[in-house]
Amino acid sequence: MQIVSGMYPVAQVREPYSVVRYVAERVDLVSYLRLTHPTHEDKPGAPWTAWYICFAWADKNGYHTARTGRPDVYRGANSILRLLVTGRLCLRLVPPEYEPESIVDGYRDILQELISFAEKDKGEESEEDEEFSDESSEGEDDQSEDDHLASNKFSLLEGLD
Numbered sequence: 001m002q003i004v005s006g007m008y009p010v011a012q013v014r015e016p017y018s019v020v021r022y023v024a025e026r027v028d029l030v031s032y033l034r035l036t037h038p039t040h041e042d043k044p045g046a047p048w049t050a051w052y053i054c055f056a057w058a059d060k061n062g063y064h065t066a067r068t069g070r071p072d073v074y075r076g077a078n079s080i081l082r083l084l085v086t087g088r089l090c091l092r093l094v095p096p097e098y099e100p101e102s103i104v105d106g107y108r109d110i111l112q113e114l115i116s117f118a119e120k121d122k123g124e125e126s127e128e129d130e131e132f133s134d135e136s137s138e139g140e141d142d143q144s145e146d147d148h149l150a151s152n153k154f155s156l157l158e159g160l161d
Helices: 017-026 050-061 073-086 100-135 141-151 153-160
Strands: none
Touching (some): 017 073, 050 073
């Protein structure tokens, strides 16, 4: 899990095949990477293992060992892990007993609550606006005093003496 999530460096992984197997159990790597089974001529219908996935990926990308020229399976496995860590190969882990319909219904309920709350606030704001419009027509003397206080910031300090 640490390797897949990027918390452990891929370059320091000693045995990457178990991680490739873990990912292959959750993602269809064979079809995503468009791999052909290495033993499809000898044994048609042979099962895919982590080793075969890494072997086919190394062969497809030209990762070969120096002396023998065989596909470099370790390098192929590291390449697959790097695809995961960089995000070019996506892995999604779904919690057990996950039902997307119940989550959507829960969000609908919350959304309905928020909409009704927003409509309630709009109604209260319009009532407050009407109250303030009635008060503003009482007199202009109060308004001129407020303008004087707003223009002179230090006038509020005069009353503290």
